[in-house]
Amino acid sequence: MTISNNQIILANRPVGMPDGDTFKFTNSNLNSLNEGQILIKTLYISVDPYMRGRLADTKSYIEPFKVNEVIQGGVVGEVIESTSDQYNEGDIVIGMYGWQEYFIANENEVRKIDPSLAPITTHLGILGMTGLTAYFGLLKIGQPKKGDTVVVSGAAGAVGSAVGQIAKLHGARVVGIAGSDEKITFLKDELHFDEAINYRTTTDIDRDLKVACPNGVDVYFDNVGGSISDAVFAQLNRQARIPVCGAISAYNLEKPDIGPRVQSMLIKNSVLMQGFTVGDYSNEFKEASIQLAQWLQEDKLKYRETIVEGFDQIPTAFLHLFEGKNVGKLLVKVAVPSSESIS
Amino acid sequence: MTISNNQIILANRPVGMPDGDTFKFTNSNLNSLNEGQILIKTLYISVDPYMRGRLADTKSYIEPFKVNEVIQGGVVGEVIESTSDQYNEGDIVIGMYGWQEYFIANENEVRKIDPSLAPITTHLGILGMTGLTAYFGLLKIGQPKKGDTVVVSGAAGAVGSAVGQIAKLHGARVVGIAGSDEKITFLKDELHFDEAINYRTTTDIDRDLKVACPNGVDVYFDNVGGSISDAVFAQLNRQARIPVCGAISAYNLEKPDIGPRVQSMLIKNSVLMQGFTVGDYSNEFKEASIQLAQWLQEDKLKYRETIVEGFDQIPTAFLHLFEGKNVGKLLVKVAVPSSESIS
Numbered sequence: 001m002t003i004s005n006n007q008i009i010l011a012n013r014p015v016g017m018p019d020g021d022t023f024k025f026t027n028s029n030l031n032s033l034n035e036g037q038i039l040i041k042t043l044y045i046s047v048d049p050y051m052r053g054r055l056a057d058t059k060s061y062i063e064p065f066k067v068n069e070v071i072q073g074g075v076v077g078e079v080i081e082s083t084s085d086q087y088n089e090g091d092i093v094i095g096m097y098g099w100q101e102y103f104i105a106n107e108n109e110v111r112k113i114d115p116s117l118a119p120i121t122t123h124l125g126i127l128g129m130t131g132l133t134a135y136f137g138l139l140k141i142g143q144p145k146k147g148d149t150v151v152v153s154g155a156a157g158a159v160g161s162a163v164g165q166i167a168k169l170h171g172a173r174v175v176g177i178a179g180s181d182e183k184i185t186f187l188k189d190e191l192h193f194d195e196a197i198n199y200r201t202t203t204d205i206d207r208d209l210k211v212a213c214p215n216g217v218d219v220y221f222d223n224v225g226g227s228i229s230d231a232v233f234a235q236l237n238r239q240a241r242i243p244v245c246g247a248i249s250a251y252n253l254e255k256p257d258i259g260p261r262v263q264s265m266l267i268k269n270s271v272l273m274q275g276f277t278v279g280d281y282s283n284e285f286k287e288a289s290i291q292l293a294q295w296l297q298e299d300k301l302k303y304r305e306t307i308v309e310g311f312d313q314i315p316t317a318f319l320h321l322f323e324g325k326n327v328g329k330l331l332v333k334v335a336v337p338s339s340e341s342i343s
Numbered sequence: 344m345t346i347s348n349n350q351i352i353l354a355n356r357p358v359g360m361p362d363g364d365t366f367k368f369t370n371s372n373l374n375s376l377n378e379g380q381i382l383i384k385t386l387y388i389s390v391d392p393y394m395r396g397r398l399a400d401t402k403s404y405i406e407p408f409k410v411n412e413v414i415q416g417g418v419v420g421e422v423i424e425s426t427s428d429q430y431n432e433g434d435i436v437i438g439m440y441g442w443q444e445y446f447i448a449n450e451n452e453v454r455k456i457d458p459s460l461a462p463i464t465t466h467l468g469i470l471g472m473t474g475l476t477a478y479f480g481l482l483k484i485g486q487p488k489k490g491d492t493v494v495v496s497g498a499a500g501a502v503g504s505a506v507g508q509i510a511k512l513h514g515a516r517v518v519g520i521a522g523s524d525e526k527i528t529f530l531k532d533e534l535h536f537d538e539a540i541n542y543r544t545t546t547d548i549d550r551d552l553k554v555a556c557p558n559g560v561d562v563y564f565d566n567v568g569g570s571i572s573d574a575v576f577a578q579l580n581r582q583a584r585i586p587v588c589g590a591i592s593a594y595n596l597e598k599p600d601i602g603p604r605v606q607s608m609l610i611k612n613s614v615l616m617q618g619f620t621v622g623d624y625s626n627e628f629k630e631a632s633i634q635l636a637q638w639l640q641e642d643k644l645k646y647r648e649t650i651v652e653g654f655d656q657i658p659t660a661f662l663h664l665f666e667g668k669n670v671g672k673l674l675v676k677v678a679v680p681s682s683e684s685i686s
Contacts, residue, residue, distance in 0.1 A: 053611075060611045061581070225606040238404070239623075247606035261602045263568040263590035266618025268403045273616045275609025280582075 003030045008099035008314055010065045014055055016254040017322065022055065023071070023099075023315045030102055038105045039081035040097060042311075045332045046074035046124040047318040048158075050277075052251040061277050071099040074129065076113070076120050078337050087112070090338060094123050099314050101334060118296060120337070125158050125329030126303040129278050131292045133245060134162035136281040139170075141243035141274045142219040146171030149213045151232050154223030155196065156183035158303075158329035159245060163221045164193050165301050172219070175212045177205075177228055179324040186327055191302060205231045216240075225249045225257065233265050242273040252322055304328030346373045349654055351442035353408045357398055359597040360665065365398065366414070366658045373445055381453055382424035383436060383446045385654075388675045389417035389467040390661040391501075393620075395594040404620050414442040417472065419456070419463050421680050430455070433681060437466050442657050444677060461639060463680070468501055468672030469646040472621055474635045476588060477505035479624040482513075484586035484617045485562040489514030492556045494575050497566030498539065499526035501646075501672035502588060506564045507536050508644050515562070518555045520548075520571055522667040529670055534645060548574045559583075568592045568600065576608050585616040595665055647671030 004027050011024035033039055051073060054065045065071055075097035079087050084107050087093070093110045097103035113123045125131065137159075144150050150167040154160040155176025164174045164187065176187040176196040187196040195212035202208050209217075209231060216237035222229050225247030236242075250257040266273060281288070295301035306326040308317040311334045320326050347370050354367035376382055394416060397408045408414055418440035422430050427450050430436070436453045440446035456466045468474065480502075487493050493510040497503040498519025507517045507530065519530040519539040530539040538555035545551050552560075552574060559580035565572050568590030579585075593600040609616060624631070638644035649669040651660040654677045663669050 061613065222606060225604055229606065244606050244609045247604070247610065250604065250607055257604045257607065258601055259604045261568055261590070261593065261600045262605055262616070263565060263572070263587050263618070264593055264600065266587045266616060267590065267620065268618070270404065270619050270623050271617070273605070273609065274614070275606070275611070276613050277610065280613050 003102060004028075005030050005100055005102045006311055007070045007101075009070055010055065010067050013057055013067065014252075017252040018052070018055060018315070018319060025312070030104065033081060033083045033104060036084045036107055037082075038079055038084055038087045038093070038107070038110055040075075040077035040093060040095075040103045040105055040110075041080045042075050042077045042097060042101050042103065042334045043092075043337055044076045044121050044124060044307075045099060045314060045334055046128075047314065047321060047330050047332060048073070048130070049246055049248050049251065049321050051318065052322070061279065072096050073098055074124050075103070076124055077103065078335075080338075086110075092120050092337065094128070101311060115337075118293065121305055121307070121329075121331055122296070122303065124331060125305060126162060126296060126301065127289060127292055130158040130329055131162050131303075132281070132285060132288055133278040134159045134166060135288045135292060136278060136284070137243035137245050137276055138163050138166050138219070138221055140281065141272070141276060142167075142221055142241050144170045144172040144219050147173070148218035149173045149175065149215055149237075150219040150221065151175045151177065151209070151213065151217050151235075152221040152223070153177040153228050153232070154246065154248060155187055155193070156180075156327050157223060158326075160221070160223050161187070161191060161304065161328055162301065165191055166295075167219070167221075168192065169295065169300060173213075173215075175209075175217075177224075177232075183327055186304065190304075199228055206234065209235050219243075221245060223248060227259065230259055233260075233262065236265070236269050236271055238269045240269060240271045242271065244273060244275040248322065306330050307333050309333045346445060347371075348373050348443055348445045350413045350444075351657055352413055353398065353410050356400055356410065357595075360595040361395070361398060361658070361662060368655070373447065376424060376426045376447060379427045379450055380425075381422050381427055381430045381436070381448045381450070383418075383420035383438075383440060383448055383453075384423045385418050385420045385440060385444050385446065385677045386435075386680055387419045387464050387467060387650075388442060388657060388677055389471075390657065390664060390673050390675060391416070391473070392589055392591050392594065392664050394661065395665070404622070415439050416441055417467050418446070419467055420446065421678075423681075429453075435463050435680065437471070444654060458680075461636065464648055464650070464672070464674055465639070465646065467674060468648060469505060469639060469644065470632060470635055473501040473672060474505050475624070475628060475631055476621040477502045477509060478631045478635060479621060479627070480586035480588050480619055481506050481509050481562070481564055483624065484615070484619060485510075485564060485584050487513045487515040487562050491515045491561035492518065492558055492580075493562040493564065494518045494520065494552070494556065494560050494578075495564040495566070496520040496571050496575070497589065497591060498530055498536070499523075499670050500566060501669075503564070503566050504530070504534060504647065504671055505644065508534055509638075510562070510564075511535065512638065512643060516556075516558075518552075520567075520575075526670055529647065533647075542571050549577065552578050562586075564588060566591060570602065573602055576603075576605065579608070579612050579614055581612045583612060583614045585614065587616060587618040591665065649673045650676050652676045
């Protein structure tokens with residue numbers, strides 16, 4: 001049987017916000033498997049802010065997507081055919097399989113996950129790269145101590161919501177910044193952040209930050225950059241730490257991202273500001289994953305997922321990231337596992 | 344005998360560059376000494392860029408100067424009268440005695456220096472706060488490794504010239520940025536920097552940096568901020584470190600210091616940027632001072648001093664800092680030690 005594989009390729013590099021010309025739907029027939037290969041059916045696709053960077057043709061920590069090639073991204077899938085004796089039909093696996101319905105993987109591109117331990121989607125979120133990003137950025141760079149005030153922007157997103165909770169687990173006072181009343185309620189009522197500020201509705205973010213952080217800010221986990229971060233910088237304490245994880249406010253700008261230079265601010269309080277990506281800590285993924293899974297099992301770490309349904313919704317879901325529409329991890333559900341479709 | 348003490352006070356906080364209204368010459372009669380006090384005659388006064396910050400009424404790591412009070416600053420002086428049994432006439436001492444010809448110190452405000460070990464002026468420069476600033480910023484934050492490329496701005500200044508030499512001692516390739524041909528010659532011919540760029544005469548600093556740093560930049564010691572630093576940021580390697588020591592380009596700006604925001608740059612290469620002041624490392628001053636003195640004795644560390652003569656020249660000398668007129672440490676010679684005046 002020949003399988004037709006629906007795919008989404010990069011058609012044109014966007015200037016500013018990606019639009020209808022950026023991505024193109026296409027399809028191709030799948031080859032048959034060589035020895036030691038695995039055919040994977042896509043179940044869930046992760047859409048992430050960092051992918052915006054890969055749409056541009058600029059050198060960074062990760063290669064740009066190539067025009068006319070399938071967009072790469074994190075996928076949880078199911079093995080539906082295997083010529084490898086290490087993988088069997090029905091195995092649930094994770095990898096960078098991309099925006100397509102099927103992927104033929106070599107053995108080294110496959111990592112099996114155990115669906116009995118946690119929902120399979122968590123491996124794209126709280127137990128995956130996003131959870132690890134929160135964990136390492138906060139603990140390695142932010143180094144929150146008991147009683148510290150930790151501010152996190154993009155607080156209701158996949159990374160931000162984990163950051164705030166991990167900071168609480170370390171005894172910090174946690175203040176989130178997010179962009180809707182629904183998110184503020186989520187942060188305060190479900191995740192038990194000490195304070196949360198809606199940057200879209202506030203009339204004075206400087207004042208709100210001062211009220212929310214009466215002892216100043218010791219750690220600022222920066223997911224957004226721009227004027228929100230400028231406002232937090234003004235509240236930093238001596239020896240404050242700023243893990244710089246994202247700058248989503250800048251990703252779709254058509255002009256340079258201009259603002260107050262930070263040098264004087266950094267000197268004034270001996271502040272540390274460090275950019276990072278989760279890959280910087282890859283040799284410690286294992287211990288961190290065990291810790292995250294343990295917190296999850298003990299119900300000390302909560303997560304929310306926003307799941308959009310349908311392969312054709314992937315580009316739209318991706319844009320949701322920049323419109324602030326998601327609470328928690330944003331995923332696209334492409335297919336159901338065989339076990340579910342049978343039952 | 345009543346001694347009349349010439350003093351310089353802060354008359355008006357400057358907006359932008361300090362001018363004739365900023366400082367005011369005045370004088371007062373000295374009181375006689377109480378028990379345990381020391382009368383110190385000012386020999387050399389240190390003028391430093393950080394002092395610009397203290398002219399403004401903004402909270403920082405060090406208190407603002409007060410209007411109508413004597414400007415505080417580093418001084419090397421001579422004990423000319425003492426009611427303390429710990430200090431004798433003729434002792435050479437160092438402290439924050441300020442812009443005045445005489446100072447009555449309590450015992451805890453006095454640190455004796457040994458004029459037989461090194462010229463007394465070095466204690467305000469290479470063996471003093473400026474040498475220590477270079478030492479700690481470079482080694483604690485910059486952490487240069489053998490073969491790294493280290494770029495330093497304000498390279499011919501007191502701190503910058505020490506930074507480059509200490510980086511060379513650690514096996515780094517060193518590139519200096521400075522603002523006159525005299526300084527470039529000093530950096531290359533006397534201090535043996537690998538390359539030096541005159542930012543005032545270059546027509547393309549980006550190109551010059553690329554040529555001078557064929558393997559990119561691993562450490563950028565930032566003394567200046569502004570567009571020079573923006574240009575260096577574009578050449579940073581992965582995991583680069585930026586000790587942020589000064590932002591002299593911004594100290595006299597009348598409008599906000601605006602430029603490209605750094606977050607995306609920091610994330611792209613997992614860059615660390617850290618503001619500091621020498622006081623952050625005060626518990627390690629002793630070992631560092633010993634190391635600096637040893638390098639100096641072994642002729643591994645050279646220094647230059649620009650000495651302006653005359654108490655009345657202090658405000659003018661201070662402004663030289665912002666006009667880029669000094670090579671190495673800028674000092675004002677106010678009086679000669681008794682030993683010299685006798686001989």
